[in-house]
Amino acid sequence: GAVVSQHPSRVICKSGTSVKIECRSLDFQATTMFWYRQFPKQSLMLMATSNEGSKATYEQGVEKDKFLINHASLTLSTLTVTSAHPEDSSFYICSARFLQDKNTEAFFGQGTRLTVV
Amino acid sequence: SQQGEEDPQALSIQEGENATMNCSYKTSINNLQWYRQNSGRGLVHLILIRSNEREKHSGRLRVTLDTSKKSSSLLITASRAADTASYFCATDAGSGNTGKLIFGQGTTLQVKP
Numbered sequence: 501g502a503v504v505s506q507h508p509s510r511v512i513c514k515s516g517t518s519v520k521i522e523c524r525s526l527d528f529q530a531t532t533m534f535w536y537r538q539f540p541k542q543s544l545m546l547m548a549t550s551n552e553g554s555k556a557t558y559e560q561g562v563e564k565d566k567f568l569i570n571h572a573s574l575t576l577s578t579l580t581v582t583s584a585h586p587e588d589s590s591f592y593i594c595s596a597r598f599l600q601d602k603n604t605e606a607f608f609g610q611g612t613r614l615t616v617v
Numbered sequence: 618s619q620q621g622e623e624d625p626q627a628l629s630i631q632e633g634e635n636a637t638m639n640c641s642y643k644t645s646i647n648n649l650q651w652y653r654q655n656s657g658r659g660l661v662h663l664i665l666i667r668s669n670e671r672e673k674h675s676g677r678l679r680v681t682l683d684t685s686k687k688s689s690s691l692l693i694t695a696s697r698a699a700d701t702a703s704y705f706c707a708t709d710a711g712s713g714n715t716g717k718l719i720f721g722q723g724t725t726l727q728v729k730p
Contacts, residue, residue: 504659532715532716534716534717534718541725542722543722544705544720546719546720549715549717557715591657593659595660595718597716597718599716602648602709603647603648603665603667604665605650605662605665606650606660606662606707606716606718608652608660608661609659610658610659611657611658611659
């Protein structure tokens with residue numbers, strides 16, 4: 501199957517700083533990627549759809565100025581958590597799908613554990 | 618937003634037993650998918666069932682889909698300790714081709730050796 505690589509796997513940052521998380525599709529061109537957030541022992545909450553060459557589509561309740569998404573190439577999407585606060589501490593996961601066929605699986609990155617202190 | 622519920626939330630069984638997890642959803646779908654997540658890791662795709670399919674098998678996995686009841690089940694037969702993980706259903710609600718997957722609450726499965 502396709503490989504999606506996410507980096508870093510863990511990051512600790514100080515409150516008020518910004519953190520960038522990278523998501524790369526290693527062996528296919530991903531015109532669309534998805535960013536999820538997961539709290540401990542909970543499910544994945546879709547944050548936004550990242551579209552190559554255009555603006556991301558954010559889900560209701562997600563602050564676009566807080567969670568900046570850039571999808572500048574067909575293999576890289578980035579999520580920047582700006583002015584991070586302890587409540588932003590969470591597990592962030594990206595995924596990519598081939599959208600030429602609606603019946604396809606999603607490929608997930610390994611996830612990033614963000615801790616804001 | 619969550620698509621629906623999964624039950625049970627947690628399941629503990631002995632190795633060799635079967636494990637059944639259920640998923641309900643709210644909207645019409647193109648397909649329903651099941652994923653596995655080991656603690657602190659990304660998700661791994663297990664099986665996809667299309668909206669016009671009723672049952673699908675893959676190795677020790679059996680998935681059913683009842684679109685009239687908007688529900689699906691995942692059966693893992695002859696469980697192994699290595700099956701210990703969280704299992705999530707995800708639906709592709711598919712109006713337009715956004716590709717979004719919406720996940721259920723998940724079932725945490727513990728298989729005791």
